[in-house]
Amino acid sequence: MTAAGFRIGISGWTYPRWRGDFYPAGLAHRLELSYAADRMSSVEINGSFYSLQRPSSYEHWRKGTPDDFELAVKGSRYITHMLRLTGVETALANFFASGVLALGAKLGPVLWQLPARQQFDAPLLAAFFSQLPRTTHDAALLAGRHDEKVPTDRALVTAEVDRPIRHVLEARHTSFDTDEAESLLRQNAIGTVWADAAGKFPVIDRDTSGVRYVRLHGHTALYASRYASRSLDQWAERCRGWRSAGRDVYVYFDNDARGRAPWDAAALQERLTG
Numbered sequence: 001m002t003a004a005g006f007r008i009g010i011s012g013w014t015y016p017r018w019r020g021d022f023y024p025a026g027l028a029h030r031l032e033l034s035y036a037a038d039r040m041s042s043v044e045i046n047g048s049f050y051s052l053q054r055p056s057s058y059e060h061w062r063k064g065t066p067d068d069f070e071l072a073v074k075g076s077r078y079i080t081h082m083l084r085l086t087g088v089e090t091a092l093a094n095f096f097a098s099g100v101l102a103l104g105a106k107l108g109p110v111l112w113q114l115p116a117r118q119q120f121d122a123p124l125l126a127a128f129f130s131q132l133p134r135t136t137h138d139a140a141l142l143a144g145r146h147d148e149k150v151p152t153d154r155a156l157v158t159a160e161v162d163r164p165i166r167h168v169l170e171a172r173h174t175s176f177d178t179d180e181a182e183s184l185l186r187q188n189a190i191g192t193v194w195a196d197a198a199g200k201f202p203v204i205d206r207d208t209s210g211v212r213y214v215r216l217h218g219h220t221a222l223y224a225s226r227y228a229s230r231s232l233d234q235w236a237e238r239c240r241g242w243r244s245a246g247r248d249v250y251v252y253f254d255n256d257a258r259g260r261a262p263w264d265a266a267a268l269q270e271r272l273t274g
Contacts, residue, residue, distance in 0.1 A: 005249060007072075008041055008252075009041060009253075009265050010252060010256070010261045010265050011046050011252045011261070012044065012254075013036050013043055013262075014029070014047075023035060031064075033065065037069050039266045040269045041069065041070070041269060043069075044111065044215075045072065046074045048074050049076060052098040053099055055156040056099070058100060058102035058156075062102060062104060070106055071108055072110070072252070074111045075113070076091065080112055085127075085128040089131060093142050093146045096139045096143040097146035100139065101136055101158070107163075109168050109213060109250060111169075111170060112168070114170065114173070116172040119175045120173065120180070120181045122184055129188040130188075134165055135164055136162055143156065166191065168191035168209070176192075176204055177202055182206045190208060191209040194212070197218065197222055198218050198219060198220055200222050207245075211248050211250060212249050213250045214251040218255040226255065227253075227267075229267075240272070252265075
């Protein structure tokens with residue numbers, strides 16, 4: 001279920017609250033991604049934020065989704081929250097060696113979510129952006145420099161096809177909502193994430209790459225509240241506007257706590273494909 005230029009989905013898919021609600025009672029857990037993928041056009045892998053995954057997991061996710069599906073990948077919090085973007089070469093190598101390249105043609109944007117305390121620092125960001133691989137070939141070369149945190153027998157350091165890798169940044173500090181920050185991201189072709197988070201984090205509406213990437217964390221209650229029909233209509237209108245400007249549009253619902261995310265994603269998907 002796709003519409004040209006639009007990728008609509010959910011952030012993660014393994015939530016017990018969804019079982020017997022969005023997921024039919026008795027559906028095997030291993031089939032949940034495939035079930036969701038039949039009802040939307042993309043999913044954001046968020047387990048990669050918390051820990052290094054395995055090539056076999058990425059391969060399983062690739063095989064369990066339709067041919068025209070995309071899987072965005074959330075970058076490691078070890079890089080963004082612990083190292084704070086400093087001295088990250090080996091950590092980046094480990095991240096890409098952990099299996100990201102197994103997604104092949106289904107690899108969508110790579111999301112880097114910064115902690116709320118992280119203020120805009122032009123030299124720091126520029127140095128980080130310069131280390132990000134922009135093609136799968138470059139990612140494979142970088143992955144080859146992994147250390148023992150990714151054992152050799154669990155590392156993937158090759159790419160089947162050389163294709164672009166696009167990166168987006170979710171900043172959660174108002175210092176990123178400036179012309180200086182916009183200019184730096186545009187110069188480095190890094191997309192700016194629009195995060196709707198019930199007022200908890202700033203909304204940064206900046207067009208800095210060929211990608212418009214939205215994360216909907218909850219309209220009135222963070223990670224919980226639903227998006228009303230009128231709100232979904234407004235998001236559909238925004239998406240169409242971005243697409244008409246030549247942008248590829250990615251929208252992920254993260255209002256998972258009360259099980260609203262997959263229903264809202266399916267509803268927005270229907271608005272854009274109907």
